[in-house]
Amino acid sequence: MRFTRKLFNGIAISAIAAAASLGASATHAADKITIMVGGYEKQIYLPAKLAENLGYFKDEGLDVELLNEAAGVDAENQLLAGAVQGVVGFYDHCVDLQAKGKFVESIVQFSQAPGEVELVSTKHPEIKSPADFKGKNLGVTGLGSSTNFLTLYMASKAGLQPGDVVTVPVGAGGTFIAAMQQDQIQAGMTTEPTISRMLKTGEAKVLVDMRTVDATRQALGGTYPAASLYLESSWVNEHKEETQKLANAFVKTLKFINTHSAAEIADKMPKDFYVGDKDGYIKALEEGKGMFTPDGVMPDDGPKTVLAVLSEFSKNVKGKQIDLSKTYTTEFVKNAK
Template identity: 80%
Template sequence: MRMRAAIRSFAFISLFAATSAFAADKVTIMVGGYEKQIYLPAKLAESLGYFKDEGLDVELLNEAAGVDAENEMLAGVVQGVVGFYDHCVDLQAKGKFVESVVQFSQAPGEVELVSNKYPDVKSMADLKGKNLGVTGLGSSTNFLTQYLMVKSGVQLADFTSVPVGAGATFIAAMQQDKIQAGMTTEPTISRLLKTGEARVLVDMRTVEQTKAALGGTYPAASLYMTTAWVEKNRPTVQKLANAFVKTLKYINTHSAEDIADKMPKDYYVGDKDGYVKALADGKAMFTADGVMPQGGPETVLAVLSGFSKNIKGKQIDLSKTYTTEFVKAAK
């Protein structure tokens, strides 16, 4: 009896061990609005099956504002965030070490739109005294808005940042005059331009336009994680890097139409042609290999230092805000 029980116990343990060995690595990633084209690699990697190919079970959660996604990661609710790299710099100033492990883009893909109810607004300086839409307070859209206003000679106290999200909520805020201008991404940009309700004031959808507005290449969308989690889960991080580098190569070698066909239909918001055109015009913002663009972190630090009391006077070690180790080792 004892022998049979021992054999059964051994068989169960062996089966459990074998099952565990083949179980997919479970990772939860919060995306700061996964219908936004700037964060397209997250949903595309899932759609192409690249996570599964790496033995990963990735759950993508949606959060309208990057700052809220960042807070969920710091609380341990999610393991990673698809959001802007600038949070890695901002958080280090607060004593929290977070790093970009795959750099998706080298330009923000953002635009400052102004309502056509205000034809006299010709520059950021003209927005003094106005309500400016951002996805969330403390978000990257808020960072960029504050920098552009201060650069134009407007004090932070002389305008109001209003958190309005993106998509329908941003559009409604502009239609109802709750905001007179705002920072947003595709496909929201194209929707407001198409109806003639807004026009572009500052364009940061390409590397060239970004250099003109911000003084250099501005690494934006990325997969970032806490340094502590990366160190404890290196094999899983490598698998994520493998999947995302493959995805970036797919974006680099396929047409906007091919890419759009892999995305959920509701992302088109009833206008597939507009979605494809916006993607064709903007997909050069994505890196081809996930590597941090040279000089990019320095631009981000300069931008944040331009307005943020949190950053000014702090010693920031940029080498700890990103790593290229995993993307360079990607298959």
């Protein structure tokens, strides 16, 4: 009898321990948040890797995994498929997706300017403005991407028809550079550090600059909220606590950017992001870090500018009623610690 009781107690304790272990494992799995970044080596998406390297996710008790994806449109697809919980990408996807009946919202607005530049190959001096795009191949990160939206808008604003230009998906970094070197594209939209790399070699020059708020207003007619953390609205409603913690981490990151020099920020980034030229990386960041918001709050005139751009040519958005209030929220950034 004593043996049986001892055996029973042992089995019970083992069962409780196993259940506790299983529960802890399940909790850990549930707490893990996977965020896909539309190219985390791009300076426009710098807050994602910076937040991780500063330890701000861990400070909030979050287990965040960052995944890299070259084109924002592919990151968007991963979110809708349920493969990831969040995307660091352009806010305009939130507008475009609502037109398709999908509801996602920007939780933290990283930037109020695209941070993009339209580069033109120095082999093609005949291209002096977007009006000269007719008959040219124009590089974009991906078809349906934000760079595709903006490129077509610039062409449209210059009086060209959609069939007058061909947008070619060439990604960023080395693939973009190779496409321009091989004349597969004659101009293209890209970000830092790709911009500085091409300017340094003299293979390209800047045609349209959207790295600052003022330059963006001139090019697009208003501020253009771009890089952001966006999540499915249904996930936000079901995970208020986790969403708030993500907002806390990113608002702290934006404050770090706003209060530190480009050199200090660069020191926190992975060395391979410099692409062998740390000085160039720092210089580009010095010139472009003004695009970042200081607090993650959506600029008042931003959503309207984005809607105007998409309504101009996008078959998805044109003629649709878009409720901009459902494409972003300032609730979490305003409550951030």
